[in-house]
Amino acid sequence: MHFPRPIHLCLLAAALALPACQKPAPPPGARVELEYWDKWTGFEADAMRAVVDDFNASQDRIHVNYSSISQIDHKLMLATAGGVPPDVAGVYSWMLSVYAENNALTPLDRMAAAARITRGQYIDVFWRMCMHQGHLWALPSTPSSTALIWNKKLFRQAGLDPNQPPRSIAELEAFNQKLTKWRPDGSLQSMGYIPEMPGYWDSLWGLWFGASLWNGRDALTANSPENIAACQWIESYPKRFGVRNLLMFQAGFGNLASPQNPFFTGRVAMEMEGVWVYNYIKNYAPADFEWGAAPFPTVDPARLKDVALVEMDALVIPAGSKHSAEAFEFIQYVESQKNMEKLCLGQRKFSPLLECSAEFYQKHPNPYISNFVALAKSANARYAPPLTNWTQYSHDMNNAVNRIWTGKADTLDALDDVQQREQQIFERRMARWQRLAPALTAQWNNQ
């Protein structure tokens, strides 16, 4: 084989390197192309794509390209840190404080004020989630609240009134006793309630016990008496039913997005789920499925009424985006009542705007949509604490609950462990914020 001369190799390399070269800058006055990343796939993505298409059709200066990105929290961080973020991104509400304080987002205060978008137009809890350290970082796209969902038929079969859901934790456990069935070989056949179904919010059980994870100022409260009470409730499950029995029972859970969802096959009679549960029921539950939705029980229903975990998807402009003005134009378009209702109806959720057309409710297929809206508007609508170390904190809390659930640690040890570790991390973050606050605030005020 004749060995090619070095010069040939260099030319070959240069030729192959051409695709990696940057594109020339577009001529002035050309259409601005925006990259928009969001987490949705399937029909949820279709709902947003419809709004994107409307926006693109309504004017010819800006064109938005929608991409479905999996693990968006990881990928967005990498892209922003690397200096190549998308122009608009849809993030989970619990990411906002982390990203904002790490200077990964563009503040929206000025642009929102100029567009006359104000707090009063939204259900309060959603606006509050968009604020951090005195600045506006995002605007809501699709909201959600969580509720107790139950299978009315199974209630009837157990001799319970299908229209009277449990209101307190004690009642919940009493119903659980009645609805749980064992097999002759000692294994669980079906359960009334199991906290690990679906198990998305393990770090936040304290909310229904009057706990919060942060005192709002300088201390985390992972091991407060209320959080201990909540985890002791979790701990009571392996104590009552047996760790192995519960794990075997869970191992048999089918894919949640399928007819094998244990809630639909009657293996679990009650669960806590978000407003999107309607979509699962419509697509996968048997035709004659009867269900109800109500506020999830709390430890003291007289004192703690209508407690719900509220989350939302939010639109942000990552720091370093080259087209923030155009990006905001797109966000503003989505926030208008007509488009917001189209998006939320398409995803079968409710709207984060206070003003909502009667048509929206008429057209909405979810029979309990007003219950979910009421929960979002309740005084006890709560959300994940806006802490900079929330990623680690929630990871740690999930781990602690998992250890309690599998009998590896008792409540006090597990929570003390989390408290100690996370308090130290929190103090480091606070120290970092103290150091950087003047410079960052100045920067944000000017943006």
Added chain:
Amino acid sequence: MDTRQHNRLLQPLVLVILIVAGVAFLAPFAWMLSTSLKPLNETMSLPVRWIPSVPQWHNYPEAIHGMGYFWRYAANTLFLCVMNVVGTVASSALAAYGFSRIEWKGRDKLFLVLLATMMIPFPVIMVPVYSLFRHLGWIGTFRPLWVPSFFAGAFNVFLLRQFFLGLPKDISEAARIDGCSEFQIFLRIILPLCKPALLVVALFQFMFTWNDFLGPLIYLARQKNFTLALGLENFQSQNGGTEWHYLMAASTMVVLPVIVLFFFTQRTFIQGIAATGSKN
């Protein structure tokens, strides 16, 4: 029992052990292939069955479709492999020549330094190198994934140096007396003698780049720039339950090119390893 009888008994025993081990080593491949041809419900069934009831050949095109930009990922990966092979072979050969075929002061001490760099774990330099590329504005492009290969990795230099050391000194001497420059000696005389070793370096680099996951994970941002390895991981982590049949089909397609390449080059490859490993 004398040694010859002993050896005669050993031979079949060795064969049996190797056959059992061989089957164990091939089983995962067979399992991967088998799962890729099953419908989803059969992948989830017990007891385990090896042969699908009806081979679902359409799993393959469906997996390609499900991955999104499959052919783009393949093109991106191929591009990176070619660039990396060219860069590695060229720069490693040059450096290995400098460390072996020319006598100069400080050469061996510097080579010890080179050996020491093999101990530096990638995680240590990952963050600063990432920051460096960020300042250069290269994050999100392919450049961090192929430009470094033009700067001779320690392992390849080590390998090629071993080989160069094995070539007799007189051919270089004769050429020097004839008035050739070092570079001419390198290009016209030494390199042509090294084809097996160069092939080994090229193959190792091709396979490493084809497989590389961490690099693309942190340096690439836009989905359409992903490589096959990253695209496969993206496919795996999409929400909903894992679709094992599609995932195995996609994996089979990603594995296949490397295996095919190996089959075509294996004799030279083994030769090359033996040649470079000989002098220590």
Added chain:
Amino acid sequence: MTRKERRDRRTGLLFISPWLIGFLVLCVYPVLSSLWCSMCDYSVLTPAVFTGAANYRDLATDPLFWQSLYNTAFFAFFSIPLNLLVSLSLAILLNFKIPARGLFRTVFFLPSLVPMVCLAVLWQWMLNGELGLINNALKPFLGVANHLFGSHLQPPNWLLDARFAKWGIIFTGLWGVGNAVVIYLAGLQEVPAYLYESADIDGAGFWRKTWHITFPIISPVIYFNVIMSLIGTLQVFAIPYVMTNGGDGPDRSLLFMATYLYQNAFDYWNMGYACAIGVVLFLIIISLTWLATKLSEKHIYYAGK
């Protein structure tokens, strides 16, 4: 230095310049930068602030760091000898004069060609508690054992059981010994045949020949492979990362040092802390390599030295 020496040095340096530049830019600079960064509080998009040894103090009292250290040590402690045993044994077996040697060699080498992600995905499926091949192969054996001993052994849910997750990763790694086998084979073929022949005449059996001839002669190859193995296992990251879909395993049993480093750098916006972990990892690797070299100096035989 004479003119010739100076000229030779210039030529030498010119030839190694690609490596030299790479060394300075991609090795020296990052290591120094990492050292500096490890003494700062740095979250990428905000300016770095020098904090001295604060990160190291935090590391010393961080139970997660110690857990990652333990996990890495556990993995290396079992993985290195097992890999050595399996690869060396296979190489010795393959060195016999058996039919279809080439075919066997290929069979054992093939798995090491598999891309890391495919390997991780495939073994994630193989180690599935209910449906994976490993457990379904183990069930009959455990059934027999249960029958004989009245026990209730069940195959573990590998990647979801904190006690067995690391073993799952160790077994996955064993599948890729092909690389080492080929290198050992090359070394074995260098052993001069006359040594074996004279041993045969003296009446030495297989084990004695192996212990007194084979091992000493291939000791440099063993040393090389063990060092490479050491450096590799201490940095384990990609395979467990993909097998746990980017997580750290049940009860953090798959949190390795490189995993914790990656989490701090790219999940928690804590680059300074990540660099500190990196520096510690680097020091551990250097010390262990030095230790291994010191311990084996007496035992390595260099032909012709």
